[in-house]
Amino acid sequence: MDEPLIRTAHLSYHYDADTDRAIPALHDISLAIPRGEYLAIVGRNGSGKSTLARCLNGLLLPTAGDVWVEGANTRDAAALLGIRATVGMVFQNPDNQIISTVVEEEVAFGPENLGVPREALHQRVDDALQSVGLSALRHRDPHTLSAGQKARLAIAGVLAMRPACLVLDESTAMLDPQARHEVLRLLRDLHAGGLTVVAITHFMDEVVAADRVIVLEATDRGGRIALEGTPRDVLAQAETLEALGLALPPAAAIARGLAARGVDAVAGAITPEELVRAIAAHVRAA
DSSP states (O other): OOOOSEEEEEEEEEETTTSTTOEEEEEEEEEEEOTTOEEEEEOOTTSSHHHHHHHHTTSSOOSEEEEEETTEETTOGGGHHHHHHHEEEEOSOGGGTOOOSSHHHHHHHHHHHTTOOHHHHHHHHHHHHHHHTOGGGTTSOGGGSOHHHHHHHHHHHHHTTOOSEEEEESTTTTSOHHHHHHHHHHHHHHHHTTOEEEEEOSOGGGGGGSSEEEEEEOOTTOBEEEEEEOHHHHHTOHHHHHHTTOOOOHHHHHHHHHHHTTOGGGTTOOSHHHHHHHHHHHHHHO
């Protein structure tokens, strides 16, 4: 079996761990993320989603347990630069990542600091801007971009470092529906091109695009894995999700309500497209 791209073993994390005010954030998280997977991680506020995201590329180091990226342990200070180039992070507010006054310079910042030669650097910037649809805006001031464009710029800045994995910490939370749709479509395209994607989100309708879903639960000892499986398997456990403070996506909720009223054809639908097809089939059969 191939070694997973990222692996955690009994990962726990406490903020202010060396003080008497230690705050548990994660408890005993063991998971493996293979290359090429699209993983969605959900959970209510306080379940440790953002903390886990930061542990995956060494921004936070475990209080207990371990995290490995391509076999390198995040506790190894000498390996951290390579780990962070392999696992790129995109945060919720892109303004917190933007440091340049020109779009193309912003994209170039990361790989330039990795020592990428100038000729290769230009190509990386071109490729990254094209992949996120911002080539025409390369000379703009990033702060004049829309929220959706800034989100795509933040992704471009990470893509220019040629990571194997993209971790997005609620990167769609501050976007309007159209901008969120554009970012999600970009993530699907990047994943289809072979990039490993780990999406931290509180939007349950976003999990349906994933290969696998992990649901975190807040406990007194820190966030732990409460559910894990395909989107269809996880969304089938509506009562458990409700107990964890999470609601079904609208299409899945409507399908569940109709199925409870005897419209068996819609049972199990989790996307608007599946729901429409199921209702049409029910109408034809009626």
